[in-house]
Amino acid sequence: MTESTATSPARGLATPDGNTAVEVTGTGTRPSIISDATNRHGAVPVQTRNARFTSADVADFPEVTGREANWKLTPVDRIRDLLDGPLDGSAYSVVAQPSDGVDVRWVPRTDPRIGLAGIPEDKASANAWSSFGTALAITLSGEEHTELVVGRSEFGTLPRAAHTLLEAKPFSDSLVVLDNTGSAALVENLEILVRDGARLTLVTVQDFAEDARYVASHFAQVGRDATFKHVVVSLGGSVVRVNPSVTLADTGADGELLGVYFSDAGQHLEQQVFLFHKAANTRGRVNYKGALQGAGARTVWIGDVLIGPEASGTDSYEQNRNLVLSDGTRADSIPNLEIETGDILGAGHASATGRFDDEQLFYLQSRGIPEEEARRLVVRGFLIDIIQRIGSAALEERLTAAIEAELARDDR
Amino acid sequence: MSTLTISDLQVSVETDQGAKQILRGVDLTINEGEIHAIMGPNGSGKSTLAYAIAGHPKYTVDGGSITLDGEDVLAMTVDQRARAGLFLAMQYPVEIPGVTNSNFLRTAKTAITGEAPAIRGWIKEVRDSMGKLRMDSSFAERNVNEGFSGGEKKRNEILQMELLKPRFAVLDETDSGLDVDALKIVSEGVNRAMAATGLGILLITHYTRILRYITPDFVHVFVAGRVAEEGGPELAERLEDEGYDRFLPEAVS
Numbered sequence: 071m072t073e074s075t076a077t078s079p080a081r082g083l084a085t086p087d088g089n090t091a092v093e094v095t096g097t098g099t100r101p102s103i104i105s106d107a108t109n110r111h112g113a114v115p116v117q118t119r120n121a122r123f124t125s126a127d128v129a130d131f132p133e134v135t136g137r138e139a140n141w142k143l144t145p146v147d148r149i150r151d152l153l154d155g156p157l158d159g160s161a162y163s164v165v166a167q168p169s170d171g172v173d174v175r176w177v178p179r180t181d182p183r184i185g186l187a188g189i190p191e192d193k194a195s196a197n198a199w200s201s202f203g204t205a206l207a208i209t210l211s212g213e214e215h216t217e218l219v220v221g222r223s224e225f226g227t228l229p230r231a232a233h234t235l236l237e238a239k240p241f242s243d244s245l246v247v248l249d250n251t252g253s254a255a256l257v258e259n260l261e262i263l264v265r266d267g268a269r270l271t272l273v274t275v276q277d278f279a280e281d282a283r284y285v286a287s288h289f290a291q292v293g294r295d296a297t298f299k300h301v302v303v304s305l306g307g308s309v310v311r312v313n314p315s316v317t318l319a320d321t322g323a324d325g326e327l328l329g330v331y332f333s334d335a336g337q338h339l340e341q342q343v344f345l346f347h348k349a350a351n352t353r354g355r356v357n358y359k360g361a362l363q364g365a366g367a368r369t370v371w372i373g374d375v376l377i378g379p380e381a382s383g384t385d386s387y388e389q390n391r392n393l394v395l396s397d398g399t400r401a402d403s404i405p406n407l408e409i410e411t412g413d414i415l416g417a418g419h420a421s422a423t424g425r426f427d428d429e430q431l432f433y434l435q436s437r438g439i440p441e442e443e444a445r446r447l448v449v450r451g452f453l454i455d456i457i458q459r460i461g462s463a464a465l466e467e468r469l470t471a472a473i474e475a476e477l478a479r480d481d482r
Numbered sequence: 483m484s485t486l487t488i489s490d491l492q493v494s495v496e497t498d499q500g501a502k503q504i505l506r507g508v509d510l511t512i513n514e515g516e517i518h519a520i521m522g523p524n525g526s527g528k529s530t531l532a533y534a535i536a537g538h539p540k541y542t543v544d545g546g547s548i549t550l551d552g553e554d555v556l557a558m559t560v561d562q563r564a565r566a567g568l569f570l571a572m573q574y575p576v577e578i579p580g581v582t583n584s585n586f587l588r589t590a591k592t593a594i595t596g597e598a599p600a601i602r603g604w605i606k607e608v609r610d611s612m613g614k615l616r617m618d619s620s621f622a623e624r625n626v627n628e629g630f631s632g633g634e635k636k637r638n639e640i641l642q643m644e645l646l647k648p649r650f651a652v653l654d655e656t657d658s659g660l661d662v663d664a665l666k667i668v669s670e671g672v673n674r675a676m677a678a679t680g681l682g683i684l685l686i687t688h689y690t691r692i693l694r695y696i697t698p699d700f701v702h703v704f705v706a707g708r709v710a711e712e713g714g715p716e717l718a719e720r721l722e723d724e725g726y727d728r729f730l731p732e733a734v735s
Contacts, residue, residue: 430577433572435559436560436561436563437594437646438564438565439589439590439593443589444561447578447589448581451580451581452579452580
C-alpha cells in the first residue's frame with residue numbers, strides 16, 4: 071500500500087421499503103488505495119482484501135457476534151448451528167453421469183489438491199473444513215467440450231459439512247452444473263483449480279426447499295491463459311449465502327463472475343464476491359443481477375475487486391443491479407475496488423438498485439399486454455441477460471422456467 | 483363504422499408542485515378512415531391528450547369523457563384500451579432490455595387478437611412490414627428499442643401499428659427528430675396502414691412538414707389545453723405561413 075487511504079466512493083444502496091433508487095458508477099484508473107467500505111466506520115484498521123485472517127481450524131476464529139464486516143448483513147441467528155455447532159461430514163447421495171474426460175469420486179482429506187485453492191476466511195467455512203470426512207472430487211480432463219450435471223438433492227435436514235474439489239486439467243474444456251435442490255442445513259467449501267489453458271464454466275444452482283439454509287465458500291485459482299466462468303444462481307432456500315473468491319493467479323487468466331438471484335418473502339440471499347487480479351494481463355468481469363419480491367425479501371451483494379501490485383495490464387469491471395418489485399424488501403449492494411498498481415487498462419464498478427420501471431410497464435400494456443404478463447416480460451428481460459451468458463441452451467431454458475415460477479408466486 | 487368521441491375532456495398531471503391542469507375541455511370526434519391533425523405550440527397539451535387516451539397513470543382525468551362506439555374508454559385499463567382497438571405511437575418509445583422485438587410483437591399480437599398468430603404467416607407479415615419500413619431484419623432479434631436511433635424507434639412504432647391493426651391510432655409527434663428520408667418512410671407506413679385497414683388517425687405534430695406526406699381531413703389547433711381553431715387541410719397551410727403567433731397573445735406584443 072502506498073501513499074494514502076481514501077474512502078471508497080462506493081456506497082451501500084439499501085432500499086428500505088424499496089423507496090430509494092440510487093445509481094453509483096465509477097472508474098478507478100488512477101493508482102489509489104481504497105479502503106474496504108465495510109470497515110470504514112469501525113476501529114478496524116484498513117486492510118487489503120487479501121490480508122484477512124485465514125485458517126482451516128474452526129477453533130482459530132472467535133465466536134461470531136454478527137457485527138463483523140463479513141457477517142453484519144447476514145441473519146446470524148438463523149444459521150447459528152452451522153457456524154460452530156457439530157456438522158456431519160460424511161458422504162451424501164450424488165447423481166452424476168460420468169463420461170470420457172470426467173471423473174467423479176469421493177476422496178480422503180489427504181488428497182494433495184485439498185487446500186490449494188484457498189483457506190477459510192470465516193468461522194462457518196472453517197467449521198466445515200474441520201468437520202468434513204470425505205470430499206467430492208470432480209476432475210475434468212477432456213479437450214473436447216464436455217458438460218456434466220451433478221444433482222445434489224439429499225443433504226437432509228441435519229447440519230452437515232461438505233467439501234468439494236473441482237479440477238480442470240490443462241487445456242480441458244467443460245461446463246459443470248452443481249444442481250442443488252431439496253432440504254439442506256449445509257456448510258460447504260468448494261475448491262476450484264483451473265489449470266493452465268483450461269476453459270471451465272461452473273454453474274451452481276441454489277434451488278433449495280423453502281426451509282433450507284446454505285452457507286458456501288468458493289475458492290478458485292485460475293492459471294495461465296485459462297478461462298473461468300463462474301455462475302451463481304440462487305432461487306430457493308431460507309438463508310443462502312454463497313461467497314466466491316476467485317484469484318486470477320497467472321498471466322492471461324480470464325475470470326467472468328456472474329450471478330442471478332430472486333428473493334421472495336422472508337428469503338435471505340447473499341453473495342460476497344472477491345475477485346483478485348494477482349498476475350499481469352488478467353481480465354475480470356463481475357456481473358450480478360437480482361430481483362426482490364414480497365415482504366421481508368432480502369438480498370446482499372458485496373463485490374470486492376483487488377488489483378494487486380503485480381497485476382499490470384489488468385482489465386476489470388464489476389457491477390450489481392437489483393430490481394425491487396414490491397414494498398418491504400431490502401437490497402444491499404456494496405462494490406469495493408482496491409488498486410495497487412497504476413499500470414492497468416481499466417477498472418470500474420457500478421451498482422444500481424431501483425424500482426420496477428412503470429414506463430416499461432405502460433409501454434407493454436399500451437400494446438394490449440395484460441399487466442401481469444408485462445411484469446413477467448420486464449423481470450425476465452432484466453435477469454435473462456445473465457442467464458444468456460452461461461452458454462448452455464438446456465440450462466437457460468430451465469433457469470428461465472424457474473424464474474417464471476418465482477414470478478408466478480402470489481406473495482407480493 | 484367506429485367512432486372515437488372525446489367530450490369536454492379535462493386532464494391534470496401530477497407535478498412536484500401538485501396537480502396541474504393541462505386540458506381544459508377538449509371536444510373531438512374521429513371516425514374510422516379519417517385523419518385528424520392536432521397542431522399547436524409547445525405546452526398546449528397535445529401530448530397530454532395522447533397519453534390520456536392511452537391511459538398513462540401519470541395523467542388524471544378530472545372531467546369529460548372518451549368513448550369508443552359508446553364504450554367508456556376511461557373505465558378501461560391501459561391494456562384493455564389497446565385490445566379495444568386504440569394505439570399510441572409514442573414520442574419517446576421505451577427501451578425494454580432482455581425482450582426481443584419479435585417476442586414483444588408476437589406477445590402483443592396474441593394479446594390483442596386473443597390467440598397466437600400462425601407462425602409462418604406471422605413471420606412473413608413481420609418481415610414484409612419491416613422491409614417496407616426499411617428496417618434491417620436484425621431488428622427482429624434485437625431488444626425492444628434498445629440502442630435504436632431516434633428514427634429507428636419511430637419506425638418501430640409504425641411497424642407495431644401496421645401489425646397490430648388498431649381501429650384508431652394516435653401518433654404523438656412521430657415526425658419529430660426525423661430526417662426527410664425517415665419522414666417519408668414513416669409517412670408511407672401510415673398511408674399504407676390507412677389503405678389496408680381504414681383506421682382513424684389522430685396525428686399530433688408541432689410542424690406542418692409531415693402534412694406534405696400525410697394529408698389530413700381535419701386540422702385542429704390546440705392552444706392552452708383547448709381546441710382554438712378547426713378547419714380542413716388549408717388551415718395547416720396557413721399555419722405553415724404564419725406560425726402559431728396569432729394564437730399566443732404574449733408573442734404578439
